[in-house]
Amino acid sequence: MKYIFVFITSLFAFKANSQVITNYTTNHGLIDNFVECIDVDTEDNIWIGTSMGVQMFDGQNWILYDDISYPGLVSNNIKAIKTVSNGDIWVGTDFGVSRFDGLDWITYNSSNGLSNNQVYSIDEDSFGNIWIGTHSGVSFYDGNTWGSYGYPDLHWSGVNRTVFDSNGDIWFSCPLGGVIQKVGSNFISYDTSDGLLSQNTTDIKLDNFGNKWIGTGAGISVLNDNNSSFTHHTKMYLMPPPDTLNPVVDLEIDSYGRIWTGIYVGYLSEGGVTMWNGNQWFDYDYNVDGLVGKNIKDLAIDSENNIWIATTSGISKLNLVSSMTNNISHNFNVFPNPCNGELNVNINKLNVSSIDVYNLIGEKLYSKKINKEPKFVLKLDHLPQSIYIIKFTTDTRVFSNFIKLN
Numbered sequence: 001m002k003y004i005f006v007f008i009t010s011l012f013a014f015k016a017n018s019q020v021i022t023n024y025t026t027n028h029g030l031i032d033n034f035v036e037c038i039d040v041d042t043e044d045n046i047w048i049g050t051s052m053g054v055q056m057f058d059g060q061n062w063i064l065y066d067d068i069s070y071p072g073l074v075s076n077n078i079k080a081i082k083t084v085s086n087g088d089i090w091v092g093t094d095f096g097v098s099r100f101d102g103l104d105w106i107t108y109n110s111s112n113g114l115s116n117n118q119v120y121s122i123d124e125d126s127f128g129n130i131w132i133g134t135h136s137g138v139s140f141y142d143g144n145t146w147g148s149y150g151y152p153d154l155h156w157s158g159v160n161r162t163v164f165d166s167n168g169d170i171w172f173s174c175p176l177g178g179v180i181q182k183v184g185s186n187f188i189s190y191d192t193s194d195g196l197l198s199q200n201t202t203d204i205k206l207d208n209f210g211n212k213w214i215g216t217g218a219g220i221s222v223l224n225d226n227n228s229s230f231t232h233h234t235k236m237y238l239m240p241p242p243d244t245l246n247p248v249v250d251l252e253i254d255s256y257g258r259i260w261t262g263i264y265v266g267y268l269s270e271g272g273v274t275m276w277n278g279n280q281w282f283d284y285d286y287n288v289d290g291l292v293g294k295n296i297k298d299l300a301i302d303s304e305n306n307i308w309i310a311t312t313s314g315i316s317k318l319n320l321v322s323s324m325t326n327n328i329s330h331n332f333n334v335f336p337n338p339c340n341g342e343l344n345v346n347i348n349k350l351n352v353s354s355i356d357v358y359n360l361i362g363e364k365l366y367s368k369k370i371n372k373e374p375k376f377v378l379k380l381d382h383l384p385q386s387i388y389i390i391k392f393t394t395d396t397r398v399f400s401n402f403i404k405l406n
Helices: none
Strands: 020-025 035-040 046-050 053-058 062-065 080-084 090-094 097-100 105-108 119-124 128-136 137-141 146-150 161-165 168-174 179-181 185-190 201-206 212-216 219-223 230-233 248-253 259-264 270-275 281-284 295-300 307-311 314-320 333-335 342-346 352-358 363-369 373-380 388-394 398-405
Touching: 035 080, 035 307, 035 314, 035 352, 046 080, 062 388, 097 119, 097 230, 119 161, 128 161, 161 201, 168 212, 168 248, 179 201, 201 248, 219 248, 248 295, 259 295, 270 295
Parallel strands: 035 295
Antiparallel strands: 020 314, 035 046, 046 053, 053 062, 080 090, 090 097, 097 105, 119 128, 128 137, 137 146, 161 168, 168 179, 179 185, 201 212, 212 219, 219 230, 248 259, 259 270, 270 281, 295 307, 307 314, 333 342, 342 373, 352 363, 352 388, 388 398
């Protein structure tokens, strides 16, 4: 298999987003400032894993679940947390997993189905099956029975993320073994010999184009939709010189298709959050932007695209005040946005020479030359439903913005 390495460079400039950061600590009701993991349920309640139990925050009230009040909870020391589609809450510990059904907690461990009690991750597939990444592989649960995959199909270091692509393939990230793809009954490995940045993979997410965004100890590797080539991002967050290492703690993708990354370098005690908007990285940190802490542990995104950031100093909620707008400039606009494939464009008297549409990894998918047409319709219905970047080039500058096709 031949791999091509492409380093994405700047295509065009974006107007910087402003942001509001709200911090939550024990002064506001958090049970413990050292937060291991965080997730958001379908009602936008925030679920928080700490060493003192599980908390739920509904925006006003903090509700604590610990093993004293709920003996069914396997341990107060929560390492992973997942809200699933039926409303249940799953938590992972070093002693197994527990499931909250709204009334009580039920524990599963090696005595009743789980392959290994040391839990790294919890994920859900489109059928509602729960996949538990552990120190020795992955266990899966359909609500009645358990199954598992382990060594030699998967790497001996275990599984810390499981994701599912549109072809029905399953992807596993392994702490020391790169990434493994399950195709039918076959397991295919991708590691540094294939072009992956590092054997130490920490997370994996799939974007709307089928690209696999793989978090590693050395940055992000992006494996394209047909699994034939990698691109790399290694300097998302600027470290104090001469250090440039960007180890990824967590990856998330918001509804606009933007890539959010938690970064932390332990030996520097330095870290923050970065966002890829399809063109460039923006970073948010403790010193300049006001994050509650530097040691990033986990990220979650609510229905309003607020980014919830778990740290060892508390929780930060990051809100980008302007993230997507219909009016690109007072000189012209595009509407409706989102659209069903037909986008109305009004450029008034602006001297636009061309319009280009890109996906979020910088590939040009559409281009149109403009011949002094003040109003026209762009037909983009040949593109799949997703988030795109539209670029208007004039004789003096470039205007760009996100568009969404439904």
